[in-house]
Amino acid sequence: MKGETSNVPSLGGKQARLAPRPRARIVARWLLAGPAAIVVALVALLGMPLYIPPGPGNVDNLMVPLVLLPLVWGLLFFHAVLDRSLARIAAVAGGVAVLSLAIIALHFLG
Numbered sequence: 001m002k003g004e005t006s007n008v009p010s011l012g013g014k015q016a017r018l019a020p021r022p023r024a025r026i027v028a029r030w031l032l033a034g035p036a037a038i039v040v041a042l043v044a045l046l047g048m049p050l051y052i053p054p055g056p057g058n059v060d061n062l063m064v065p066l067v068l069l070p071l072v073w074g075l076l077f078f079h080a081v082l083d084r085s086l087a088r089i090a091a092v093a094g095g096v097a098v099l100s101l102a103i104i105a106l107h108f109l110g
Contacts, residue, residue: 025086032089033080040097041073047100050107072096 048065055061076096080089 028086029080029089032086032093033077036093037073037076037080040076040093040100041069043097044072044100045069047103050103 045065045068048068049061052061052064076093079092083089
């Protein structure tokens with residue numbers, strides 16, 4: 001079949017690697033929307049009292065993170081469900097976790 005072109009783009013003479021199988025993408029999305037979102041939200045919760053001011057009753061820095069926990073989890077969950085790029089989902093969740101862990105480490109290590 002002379003003159004036919006492939007639907008798969010080539011990279012320097014080699015065929016590009018196809019996207020992961022749909023089942024692997026579903027499992028990865030499920031892990032990012034479920035356990036990963038919960039863990040990242042809890043890590044963010046651990047760092048919040050360090051940058052939220054205590055307020056007049058000295059409890060705001062403890063209560064506000066507890067109120068914001070469902071919001072953070074919901075944002076991470078819906079981002080993982082609705083975004084098309086698994087790499088972007090992992091980057092956002094990883095960035096939130098690394099930032100929160102950095103704040104915690106700076107507080108305790110100096």
